[in-house]
Amino acid sequence: MLELHNALKAALDGEVLWQEPMEKHTTFKIGGPSDIFVLPKSIEDLQKVLQLIGETQSRTGVTVPLMVIGAGSNLLVSDKGIRGVVVKIDKSFSNISIEGTTVTCGAGAALSDVSKTAGSAGLSGLEFAVGIPGNVGGALVMNAGAYGGEIKDVISTAKAMDMEGNIIQLTKQDLHLDYRHSVFMEKRLIALEATFSLERGDREEIARKMEDLTERRTSKQPVDMPCAGSVFKRPPDNFVGPLVEKAGLKGYRIGGAEVSTKHAGFIVNVGGATCQDVLDLIKFIQATIKEKFDVVLEPEVRVVGEL
Ligand SMILES: Cc1cc2nc3c(=O)[nH]c(=O)nc-3n(C[C@H](O)[C@H](O)[C@H](O)COP(=O)(O)OP(=O)(O)OC[C@H]3O[C@@H](n4cnc5c(N)ncnc54)[C@H](O)[C@@H]3O)c2cc1C
Numbered sequence: 001m002l003e004l005h006n007a008l009k010a011a012l013d014g015e016v017l018w019q020e021p022m023e024k025h026t027t028f029k030i031g032g033p034s035d036i037f038v039l040p041k042s043i044e045d046l047q048k049v050l051q052l053i054g055e056t057q058s059r060t061g062v063t064v065p066l067m068v069i070g071a072g073s074n075l076l077v078s079d080k081g082i083r084g085v086v087v088k089i090d091k092s093f094s095n096i097s098i099e100g101t102t103v104t105c106g107a108g109a110a111l112s113d114v115s116k117t118a119g120s121a122g123l124s125g126l127e128f129a130v131g132i133p134g135n136v137g138g139a140l141v142m143n144a145g146a147y148g149g150e151i152k153d154v155i156s157t158a159k160a161m162d163m164e165g166n167i168i169q170l171t172k173q174d175l176h177l178d179y180r181h182s183v184f185m186e187k188r189l190i191a192l193e194a195t196f197s198l199e200r201g202d203r204e205e206i207a208r209k210m211e212d213l214t215e216r217r218t219s220k221q222p223v224d225m226p227c228a229g230s231v232f233k234r235p236p237d238n239f240v241g242p243l244v245e246k247a248g249l250k251g252y253r254i255g256g257a258e259v260s261t262k263h264a265g266f267i268v269n270v271g272g273a274t275c276q277d278v279l280d281l282i283k284f285i286q287a288t289i290k291e292k293f294d295v296v297l298e299p300e301v302r303v304v305g306e307l
Contacts, residue, residue: 014041022077029226031077034086049166070138078305107137122203131217139193141184152177159193222260225268232297241265
């Protein structure tokens with residue numbers, strides 16, 4: 001792995017780090033080291049990562065796992081960290097451009113920046129996304145949504161890279177967007193760019209809607225605490241927060257992981273939480289909710305790394 005690290009460091013314009021603590025790259029502030037951590041500067045850098053991983057695999061016969069992340073706002077990374085290569089798609093892929101009612105942005109752009117930029121240009125449709133703390137790539141992968149809106153409603157096309165380094169265009173249909181689901185969960189693809197089709201709206205009205213949604217979010221969610229948003233997917237005909245609250249688990253703690261006292265659908269890191277603390281708390285909540293209400297809770301947070 002060190003050999004691959006050195007080869008990547010020599011070949012790429014972007015940063016290549018060894019044993020980078022993932023707690024620095026997740027909003028939960030949890031996670032052990034990734035063997036190799038790459039911040040690519042360009043498409044060419046990304047292609048080189050794939051090429052060098054391929055060469056290493058052919059030479060050694062050993063698979064080198066690759067994981068792509070964005071802002072790390074939906075990730076729970078294991079305490080042992082992530083083996084192989086982690087690529088973070090961030091600032092170098094954050095271009096936002098507007099043409100008419102179409103907004104095109106890089107996968108590394110912050111979703112809230114895209115939402116605000118569109119709003120300032122008098123384009124409506126992405127107001128729902130203003131408080132979602134992920135990048136565009138992660139939002140596309142997760143089909144992020146809030147307050148009745150989701151990526152699926154506004155996306156028109158996307159660009160991605162396959163594992164051979166080819167750039168492919170994806171139509172809305174190709175993206176297979178559904179509740180917290182996308183084609184990126186079916187095929188190994190790296191999201192590079194998204195194009196949103198918006199509608200002309202009144203700038204002030206858009207700003208007011210964003211303010212209102214931000215106020216609703218900050219008053220109800222522990223946005224100032226390290227966390228990864230809603231821990232569980234919404235079960236059919238039910239809501240996670242009220243169920244967990246009814247079960248008496250608000251404020252329940254395991255190690256440094258706590259069911260948020262502000263919103264019982266969130267787990268927060270109150271200080272020094274390990275991944276294991278959060279996993280134990282998740283299991284405890286799932287078992288309690290199944291027993292009390294016969295409802296199965298499925299994690300929305302993506303648990304990754306060596307367990
Ligand atoms: C306080 C808080 C509030 C939140 N509120 C909401 C909400 O209202 N609605 C909502 O939907 N979510 C919410 N989230 C969760 C999270 O912000 C979203 O899921 C977001 O879309 C994740 O984006 P990210 O860039 O952080 O992705 P990451 O967490 O980095 O990654 C998520 C997944 O996408 C993959 N991925 C990321 N980028 C790429 C890429 N370029 N190519 C291929 N795969 C990639 C990763 O491998 C991983 O599987 C919240 C989180 C927090 C902390």
